[in-house]
Amino acid sequence: MSTLCLLFGDQLNLNMSSLVNLNKAKDHVLMAEVRTEASYVKHHKIKIAFLFSAMRHFKNTLKAHNYQVSYIDYAHKDNKGSLYEQVRFFCSQHKITKLVLAKPGEYRLFEDIKTWSQKLNIDLEISDDNRFLASESDFSNWASARKQLRMEYFYREMRQKHQYLMENGKPIGGKWNFDGENRQKLPKGIKPPKPTSFDQDQITKDVIKLVKNEFKDHFGDVDNFHYAVTREQALQVLNDFIEQRLENFGRYQDAMVQDEPWLYHSHISFYLNAGLLLPDEVLQAAQAAFYEQNAPINSVEGFVRQILGWREYVRGFYWHFMPTLKTDNYLDAKVPLPDFFWSGDTQMNCISQSVKQTKEHAYAHHIQRLMILGNFALLAGLDPKEVNEWYLIVYADAYEWVELPNVSGMILFADGGQLASKPYAASGSYVNKMSNYCANCHYNVKEKTGAQACPFNYLYWGFMQTHQHRFEGNPRMGMMYRTMSKMDPTQLSHMLDDTQIFIKNLNA
Ligand code: FAD
Ligand code: DLZ
Ligand code: SF4
Structure with a gap:
């Protein structure tokens, strides 16, 4: 027995x-x-x-x-x-x-x-799955007491409950959020450290051989596999992040750079999501770096927010809203996923860079997932079912508990705004502000209509027009609609035409 x-x-x-x-x-x-x-x-x-x-x-x-x-x-x-x-x-x-x-x-x-x-x-x-700090009932108790769910308030309670970056009941640094300091482009000439890599041992070599035989038709490359596969190695990745990257994590967390997939991110999501690392030890290491004056508050708070805030929040959100979250399609989006999401073969440099890095590394950092690929999926009206499947396939840290809320909630607004207060929609100027992709692109980020125009520009204003009836009353989108009301109606109409032609040709 x-x-x-x-x-x-x-x-x-x-x-x-x-x-x-x-x-x-x-x-x-x-x-x-x-x-x-x-x-x-x-x-x-x-x-x-x-x-x-x-x-x-x-x-x-x-x-x-x-x-x-x-x-x-x-x-x-x-x-x-x-x-x-x-x-x-x-x-x-x-x-x-x-x-x-x-x-x-x-x-x-x-x-x-x-x-x-x-x-x-x-x-x-x-x-209970104790790879998380908030239990499902912690989240559902918090959620049921509220009309509107916002990560920011959940995160503040988690900071208080678990006493991270707190002093005498107050957030260290006098505020909860340092995002204002965390939106810098990577200046020319700054070279981020190389990611921590490991040689393939015999176990990994055997597994790679197996994968190449048994999963031939699956997406991606595997030959350059260099990831941690043990807890000791994962701890080394964490340690290298704390020592070499955390200091700059905050200021460059939204930056994107041509041919630089790793930047100052931590690269620990694979290990956290597989149990090789636990959130408490990661948070403690980051907090200790602050107290030992090895990293500034904007970086440490920004990082703590990702782990103690977003990661815990999306996991609670997933269980709270399943199974309906999986079929939600608030914007009635139906466009099939274009082939370039698999090949990266498109003249849109930002998309090509993000897809090709994903194919090579099974990794892309947050802003590529959110503001390049996600933004495109939202603006082009891609079918949530196909987009969710794509994200679940292509990233080595993807499990439905984390992938689905990020995709249907954060990028596609398919949940009708349960997770995000407004769609994360942006035109080419955002990409140009945060990256050097546009300098290497076939399209012109300054142009709004015509053959050379950056597709993100007309897609953005096309989206705003198509969904005006849904979003005009949203206080966080009021400014955009006021701007739109002052724009030349002929130009707006051209952008809507260009949007429709672009979408029609996506899968032609
Ligand atoms: P860092 O930038 O160093 O962040 C530190 C850690 O914070 C991450 O390792 C992760 O554990 C956590 N984190 C940060 N943002 C989020 C978030 N939005 N949701 C949950 N955890 C977060 N993350 C996954 O782990 N698996 C996914 O399948 C996944 N899919 C995503 C899909 C979309 C559309 C978007 C916008 C984000 C997605 N994320 C996902 C969140 C985030 O992009 C990755 O966690 C991050 O890029 C992993 O790289 P990193 O470890 O270098 O992260
Ligand atoms: C993702 C995955 C894969 C690819 N293979 C296995 C496996 O062979 N055996 C197993 O126990 N788990 C695997 N997993 C992880 C599971 O899919 C995961 O536990 C569930 O998706 C729940 O998160
Ligand atoms: Fe992307 Fe437009 Fe910039 Fe090209 S011009 S990289 S499509 S944002």
Whole structure:
């Protein structure tokens, strides 16, 4: 009579709530590389290689800590292809009375798991996913007490509750938000440090070979894989960030630079989302850098806001609004995703740069995801279902709990404004202000209509006209509509025509 713990590929931490109460002498841990999880969307090859390698390394860690682990690799003779079938098979071979697991990060898997207890006739115990600081009930209690949800207020409560960057009940530096100091373009001549990279060990090499054979038709390149695959390596990435980048993180967090994918970002989302790092230790490291005067408050607060604010907020938001969040389409957007989202072959340099980096690294930084690719998807009216699938596929840090709120809520306004108070829409001048992409582009960012005009310019004003009835009354968009009312009606009409022609030709 024993307990089986099913550990998912993104729960790679010895402190996982599902592991800590096991009796190592008689209970078992099951981990499995399965077809259903690896291909429910055609994940980027790097994402699969990263998770399989990290899973195999973590299996060794578990064994070193005296857990009894059954690890089913992809080519194992007993691989049954899905987590359910793997659990069923294990139960048929052993006397298992109870299955324990920490809540998975995706609704589809959670709904499936809820049916297992009856089907397998065993007890099922689902513990909280303790890779987060706010529990789901923390979020839903906070959300149910409000008419309007805004990350900023959630974040302030998290700062107070967890006492990050607080002194005598007040935020350090006298304000909650230093965003005003955090919008600088990267000056010419400044070269960001190289990202921390690791040689591929034998486990990673084996996994890459497997991925190239089994997932040939999946998106992306995998040969230059250089990511951390163990907790020790992930801690090194974190440490290098704190020492080499955090100081400049704030001021350049919105900057974009030709051929520079990494800039001053932390590059830890892969590891946080797979359990190799936990949010508390990351926040403590950043806070310590502030107290040791190694990083200024605008950088440290900006970083803390991402982890303690946005990351926790979107995860709570996901569970609060599922399953409807997945089908929301407030703007009735229907345009199919253009091919250049896969190839990067477009004369729009900002898009080409962002897609090609995504293909090569399974990574793009926040502003590329939000203000280039996301902004385009919003303005061109791309179908939320296709856009969500694309984001879930292409980034190695993508799981539905984080991808869906960012896409349907933050970029597409598909949730009708539950997450964001207004659409994150911008014309080419924003891209020109924050990057050097436009200097290398076929299009002219200063032109609003005609063959050479930057598509973001007419798409922006086309969007504003198309959705005027929806957004005119939004106080945060009033200024834009006042500007629009003073614009030349003929020019506006040309921009609407150009928008329609551009969208029509997108998939021609
Ligand atoms: P940094 O810029 O160094 O930020 C530090 C950390 O803050 C990140 O590692 C991440 O854990 C957290 N963070 C920052 N912004 C967000 C956010 N909006 N939501 C949740 N966490 C955040 N992040 C993912 O982890 N997975 C995704 O699938 C994902 N999809 C996104 C889709 C869109 C459309 C947008 C706009 C953002 C998305 N993000 C996603 C958030 C963000 O872009 C990435 O977390 C970030 O680029 C990862 O790189 P980094 O670790 O260098 O981040
Ligand atoms: C993303 C992923 C992939 C590619 N493969 C596996 C796998 O083979 N086995 C596994 O346990 N988990 C995998 N995962 C992570 C799961 O999809 C993840 O646990 C759910 O999406 C919930 O977040
Ligand atoms: Fe992008 Fe327009 Fe600038 Fe070209 S000109 S890089 S399309 S914003």
